[in-house]
Amino acid sequence: MTTAACMAVGTACFAVPGAQALSISATTGSIALNSGSGVQTVQPDGSGATTVAGIPNSGGISTAWAPDGSRVVSGGQATDQLATARVTGASSPVTVGWPQGSTRGSTYQDAVYWSDGSYLLSSTGSELLYGPSDNSYDPQPLLTSVQEPAADCDTQPTTSPYGTVAFTRTAPCGAATSAIWTYDPTADTVTQLIANAADAEYSADGTQLVFTRAVDGVSQLFTAQADGSGVKQVSSDAADHLHPSWDPAGGRIAYDSRDTATGATTVRVENLADGSTSTISSTGEKPSWQPVRDNTLDRVYGTGAIGIDDAASRWTFDTAGAAHQDGLIAARSAVLVNKDNATYAAPAVSLAAEKQAPVLMTSTNAVDASVSAELTRSLPKGSTVYLVGGTNLLGTGVADQITALGYKALRLDGTDLAAVSARVATQITAAPKWVFVADGSDYHDPIAASTAAGALGYRGLGVVLLTRGTTIESSVQNYLNSLDPATTNLVTVGTNALTAMETTPLSKQWSFWDVSGSSNEITAVNLAKFWWAAPNVATVQDTWTWQNAVAGNAVTATYGPALWSTVDVLSSNSAAYLAQESASVQNVQTFGGNDAYSVQNRADIGNAIGISSTYLSTVWAAGGNLPAPAATTAKSAASPLTTARTAVPAAPASPAAPAAGSASRSLIDAHPARTGARVSQR
Structure with missing residues (x-):
């Protein structure tokens, strides 16, 4: 979505070329609390307590919200797990396990969303970890051993919409005092920001921090500018002030108020304008304020x-x-x-x-x-x-x-469809890193496979080869025989392609991944899960109109997966996928007119990716052209996606599948998102 598109819907946002709007503002929603037996939400006045399904939170850790307020993350069934779930509709839970390999600590203590919902950033009580918010690969250390010395303990991460991470560092572990440090993913540097401070949280617009500091033995609330300047004490009563959380609209802070004599904890809200406070819960703790933000549906159609x-x-x-x-x-x-x-x-x-x-x-x-x-x-x-x-x-x-x-x-x-696919593949590259094989008898799987190959982007090394049912024609065999299976990754898309690869004698032995399903829609969803990790953008295509899919997927493949849907309603499998990815997916693009997407279909998209369809802004791009800008001016700033997504370390490569593409640290080079056992030719 372009900057002009942001202005057209009157949204303050960042623009990513050819992709989506990234909001930097949010209005006030409910407050999530650790209830002692899970997570519950309450209104800012304390009313309307509701339990969030799918979040056991056995470790009693803090809760954090996805940037659009559609999901929360907290503790899982065990203390070495995180759990995320939606707060409206089906809970669509995601469980994040403990990272494999050597990791300091043994339990999760904190977790927040990062990079506009694409990642979860967590602490083990000793070191910081990050991984995709859909758990498509295991968490891994955020910082190097030089950036995070083994003697120090890093906890309580918070993330700015600009990509910067602030966290509490106690150096060495167990020391009486700590400091707020920051990690800049663009420069890949860590810096001490505020001494004698802990438990920071960025404001929704990323311009301020709230944190705690001991004053005469009592933990008080302080605010500061994001660069650490302008430190100001904003509380002074005799209770300990812990776990502060900004009102996304600004002006208020929720926090735990703990009686220093009895240890009793209540959750209170302070109005920064006049210093007044009110109690919202005497049973919960560790508040986290929900941002409420619109997602975007881009409607591109001919006219x-x-x-x-x-x-x-x-x-x-x-x-x-x-x-x-x-x-x-x-x-x-x-x-x-x-x-x-x-x-x-x-x-x-x-x-x-x-x-x-x-x-x-x-x-x-x-x-x-x-x-x-x-x-x-x-x-x-x-x-x-x-x-x-x-x-x-x-x-x-x-x-x-x-x-x-x-x-x-x-x-x-070429002499036939298979030969044409081999000729196109040769034009892309004679030495692909990724080969997708699909049955050309029907357009659905080939278009899905071609979209995945195209996701590697300009000068990418992904190709699609087409079979004739379960038969691999000689032209495709010749192309495959020219490749080295030891350095080439192969994926079959659909059951006919799987059978073709399993049963066709080739000059070299191949092992490969099978991505298939009982329908075209399920195959596309399974391919999305396999290939894309926590995408920000998805495309939904009318299953009956191949022209929309070919034209649209060609220009959106580099940004995220393509899904099939019926016209009247969003297909259930595509809806379930989008709901599970709702923390990161904030923009859906569709190609085709109202005959391809009903009003209910569009509402279903909004319900799947956000709090509800109420929080969905639609951009109507007749002829591919944007509507006239609204009066609201978009805020100009560097995109956090461009900043954070290109600087955050890529997913660790599967031992059986080296990361594709260049050596840059962008997420797109982390394909596939999920690697399972490979299939071998018979």
């Missing part, structure tokens, strides 16, 4: 002479030769497919994503006027236009017209 392919291109790519528009990228090439042939279009998704190109759909014997117009708008003259398929799909006249428009026409053809 008039602009088809869905043109709309997807306009939604993503700058106008060639014109001033750059925030949130768009430059097209480096284009991919043409026949507008009436679904399966031959499937390999175009990965080709387009890895060549930074739109997929445009045209007639067999001539370039449609709308395609010609979009090529001229988006693509610099002299660029390559790939024609996917033989002259029976895109005739010689199409190639001639492309050349006449000032582009280089490069045909990727």
Whole structure:
């Protein structure tokens, strides 16, 4: 979602090119408390106590909210587990286990969401750990042994929407005093921020900290600017003030008030404007204030002479030769497919994503006027236009017209669908890191597989190969036989592809991952779980309209998974996946008009990714163009996704599957998200 899109819905947000809005503000919701036997929520006045299902919290640790308020994280059934669950609708619980390998400590003591919900950041009482919020891989140490000396204990992490982490460091462990330190993921540095302080929490906008400090033997509340300046004491009564939590709207702080004589604890709220306080609970403790924030649904659709392919291109790519528009990228090439042939279009998704190109759909014997117009708008003259398929799909006249428009026409053809997929794969790379194999008899699995391959992005090394049912044609066999199974990862998508790989004799022995399901929708969900860890963006496609999926997935593959759904309602498996990923997914993109997505379908999306559909802002991009900006001006700042997601260390590579792509520390290089046992050829 672009900056302009943020302004159009009147939302204060950050923009990520071609992706989603990241909100930096939130309004006030309920307050989560450790109830002694789990987690409960109450209203800010203490009323409406409700138990959160799926959070045993046997260790009695603090609770924290996802950035949009849809989920909480706290302790699991055992003290070496964390549990997250939704607070509305089905609880959709996620359990995070203890990391494998050497780790200081043996129990979780604190946990918070980080990087706009993509990660969970926790403490063992000694060191800080991080891992994806959907538990797609095990937690691992956040800091190096140099940054976090073994003699020191780091606890009580808190995260800024800008990506910075603040935490309490006691040096050495057991010392009488501690300090607030920060970790900057961009610079990969740790710095002491505030001496003689503990238990900090960032305000929702990341500009302030609240923390505790002992004054005459009593723990009091203090506030400071995020850079550590402007320290101010804001409490002074005789009770210990512990576990402070900001009101997301600002101006109030919830905290534990513990009687220093009896140890009795009540949860109170202080109004910073006048210093007044009120009690909200005498049975709970460790308050955490819920942020309430809108998520975004981007509706991209064709209108008039602009088809869905043109709309997807306009939604993503700058106008060639014109001033750059925030949130768009430059097209480096284009991919043409026949507008009436679904399966031959499937390999175009990965080709387009890895060549930074739109997929445009045209007639067999001539370039449609709308395609010609979009090529001229988006693509610099002299660029390559790939024609996917033989002259029976895109005739010689199409190639001639492309050349006449000032582009280089490069045909990727073959004797059949399998041969075309092998030719497209060769054009992407002769040495792929990831190969996805799917049955080309139906378009659903090939499009899903091609989307996963395209997720590796510009100059990525992912390809899709298509079988004919359970048969691997000679062209695909030849491509596979040219590869080294020891350095190439292979994934079968769907049961026919699995059978084909298991039973077809190849010149080399392969072991591979099987991702399949009892329906196309379930296969796509399983592929999403396998390939993407805690994504911020997801695409939902109408299962009946392949054109929407090919055009849309080609421009969204690098940001997150694509799911299939029926028109009338959001399909149950896709809804369950989005609900489980609701901590991180804050933007869903759809491609197609109201005939592809009913009102109920759109409401279901809002209910799945947020507190409810009430908290869903919709951007209507007719023809791929944004509506006029609303009066509210978007806050300008660097994106926390760009800052934190590219700087946070990547997931540890599976021993059987080296991390794909470049050596950068971005999450996209952590594929696959979940690695299980591989299948071997018979």
